[in-house]
Amino acid sequence: MSSSKKKLIAGNWKMNGSLAANEALVKALIAGLQDPACDVAVAVPLLYLAQVQALVAGSSVELAAQDVSAHEAGAYTGEVSAAMLKDFGARYVLVGHSERRQYHGETDAVVAEKTQRALAAGITPIVCVGETLQEREAGQTEVVVKRQLAAVIHVNGHCISEVVVAYEPVWAIGTGRTASPEQAQAVHAVLRAQLAAASEHADRIRLLYGGSMNAANAAQLLAQPDIDGGLVGGASLKAPDFLQIIAAAR
């Protein structure tokens, strides 16, 4: 059943780019995209949302942000609200990326609030979960990802089938050390079962894999039954590599 939904390939630029580099990258991406079989998005630094919104207009590339405030509006200096992201055409927002959890102290509770803010503004949250190397070696992978997912799906008021979930083992992010297709599928199957227990629409929810996905390993990862797309960091900064990953997602 999971094969009936379109895959999603989302690039996560992280804190990279410039006006000139973004323009070149997005133009090359659009030029190389011929009627993609999957959905395509780029998560850009906040300051460049307006620039990239204009660049992708009329193309099949959708816009994503990398973070959103847990608050609705008001005296939160430096924060950007979900409504503001919506104003600039954001279709998706990454929530709870491990770099936010690790360097900015985001707890499961904060990630759940951000998820709710995004949904309330009509933006699809891409909720990131994943274990550290230490947790994997301690046999804690399942416990950790289930706890992280439970925090966002056990909030009432919204249909959880509106979220996208990204499994990103922390040890695979930016390290060149990808989870094997079997390792990734095993965790995706756990997440799918957890979603199925919580919602009759679990099959609709897209489960992305992220962590050193590249042009060479994407096809095998994306062929797994419960892998519905990819969240791509480093390889999304090079148009030819990102295009190859998109071509592998059918």
Ligand code: PGA
């Ligand atoms: P990577 O990053 O592809 O560079 O490992 C993925 C991510 O952090 O989203």
